[in-house]
Amino acid sequence: MFGPFTSTWPIFLNFRSKILHSMNICSVANLPADCINLGQGYMNFAPPEWVKKAAEEALDTVAANHYSHPKGRMRLRQAIKKVYDPQLHRDLDVEKEILVTSGANEGQYSVFTAFLEQGDEVIMFEPFFDQYLASVTFNGGVPIYVPLHPPANASGKFSSDEWKIDPEELRAAITPRTKIIIVNTPHNPVGKVFTRAELKIIADLAKEHNLLVMADEVYDTLVFDGKEHVRIATLPGMWDRTVTVGSAGKSFAATGWRVGWLIGPEYIIRPTLAASTRIVFCSNSPLQEAAAAGLEQVQERKFFQTQTAEYAERRNILTNCFDTLGLPYTNPEGSYFILLDISRVKFPDDYPFPGSVLGRGRDFKACWFIALEVGVSSIPVSEFYCLEHANIGEVYARFSFCKDVDTLRHASERLKKLKQYIV
Numbered sequence: 001m002f003g004p005f006t007s008t009w010p011i012f013l014n015f016r017s018k019i020l021h022s023m024n025i026c027s028v029a030n031l032p033a034d035c036i037n038l039g040q041g042y043m044n045f046a047p048p049e050w051v052k053k054a055a056e057e058a059l060d061t062v063a064a065n066h067y068s069h070p071k072g073r074m075r076l077r078q079a080i081k082k083v084y085d086p087q088l089h090r091d092l093d094v095e096k097e098i099l100v101t102s103g104a105n106e107g108q109y110s111v112f113t114a115f116l117e118q119g120d121e122v123i124m125f126e127p128f129f130d131q132y133l134a135s136v137t138f139n140g141g142v143p144i145y146v147p148l149h150p151p152a153n154a155s156g157k158f159s160s161d162e163w164k165i166d167p168e169e170l171r172a173a174i175t176p177r178t179k180i181i182i183v184n185t186p187h188n189p190v191g192k193v194f195t196r197a198e199l200k201i202i203a204d205l206a207k208e209h210n211l212l213v214m215a216d217e218v219y220d221t222l223v224f225d226g227k228e229h230v231r232i233a234t235l236p237g238m239w240d241r242t243v244t245v246g247s248a249g250k251s252f253a254a255t256g257w258r259v260g261w262l263i264g265p266e267y268i269i270r271p272t273l274a275a276s277t278r279i280v281f282c283s284n285s286p287l288q289e290a291a292a293a294g295l296e297q298v299q300e301r302k303f304f305q306t307q308t309a310e311y312a313e314r315r316n317i318l319t320n321c322f323d324t325l326g327l328p329y330t331n332p333e334g335s336y337f338i339l340l341d342i343s344r345v346k347f348p349d350d351y352p353f354p355g356s357v358l359g360r361g362r363d364f365k366a367c368w369f370i371a372l373e374v375g376v377s378s379i380p381v382s383e384f385y386c387l388e389h390a391n392i393g394e395v396y397a398r399f400s401f402c403k404d405v406d407t408l409r410h411a412s413e414r415l416k417k418l419k420q421y422i423v
Helices: 003-026 049-059 074-088 103-115 131-138 167-173 196-208 266-279 285-301 303-325 362-373 387-393 405-421
Strands: 098-101 121-126 142-147 157-159 178-184 212-216 242-247 260-263 329-331 337-341 396-400
Touching: 049 285, 074 098, 074 242, 074 260, 074 285, 098 103, 098 266, 103 131, 103 178, 103 212, 103 242, 103 260, 103 266, 121 131, 121 387, 131 142, 142 167, 142 387, 157 303, 167 196, 178 196, 196 212, 242 266, 260 266, 285 303, 303 329, 303 337, 303 405, 362 396, 362 405
Parallel strands: 121 142, 121 178, 157 329, 178 212, 212 242
Antiparallel strands: 098 260, 242 260, 329 337, 337 396
């Protein structure tokens, strides 16, 4: 009845159900007006002034108010090349190896459109960024889940590096239908920055089984404590099978601009360009100019170093609060999320939970309870798992610290009230 979509229809229905449930609990409209939103990962502060000024200047020109080339504006492609050439150890071809997209999500979606055949399998590490599921299934792909394993019996602060992949589980997940492995580093929501050794395990399997790797590195400018961010495309033999994903929104606190990019060999970029051209045709012209100005100046302004230090301060506000509570939590090496163990948060058995929470993991109830009784919203982490592995995630709530310092301090004062509900 549904033609070639039939085999992935149950996956799509499950995805639709998950999205509707998560929208209900995560929507600001369903929470008290004064609830502080630390659930969703968007900033409540503006991009840097010099980047905003570049956007204003672009709007005052004629060319930047009209269509751009589907590959992206040349100025932005040149700026991406300037930043990534030394990091990828390559002389990137701006005509063949760089593609500007309408945000990282559209870029990823276009890759799946270009490369997935009906029933092809895509491996994603759990917990996974929820957009992966939609992008894969809408393009006829089948998601295959490999969990990251948190440390057993963790107490207090523990590093996101302690979330580990099991190489044998990863190998066992590969079948003749496997097409792509998604590697998200720094990782949302764990904050893990994959080590060179871990990436080598993934790379060796990708080469052995002739797989593509989507390297989702949108948080590459937010890495803390001197941790090395290794780009898997730089490992031996990996440039030819890797597409690297970047984001101006994450880099410059401009998530609403929807400007991202893909970097990879021509045989990946060319068909992805064909798909992207039919999906959006081109990306926002004036904000491409602004993103280009941002990348052109980051080195002389030492912007990424300054921004990382500011995010580290924000992170510390929440971690100090969680230390006071005495609850275990993952200290992120990258990105702007913290996973708090909420398994000891006690709520009444007869608490009036809404229907959207009932029947979901315990973390859904805990997050709803914290939002209403404490006044700070978070995301239940089982939402980022398949049903089989949801028990791993339902121990945690995700709190984002991409907010201004005053908001985080206010949220921390509220969260200290959680002490009375801890058993």
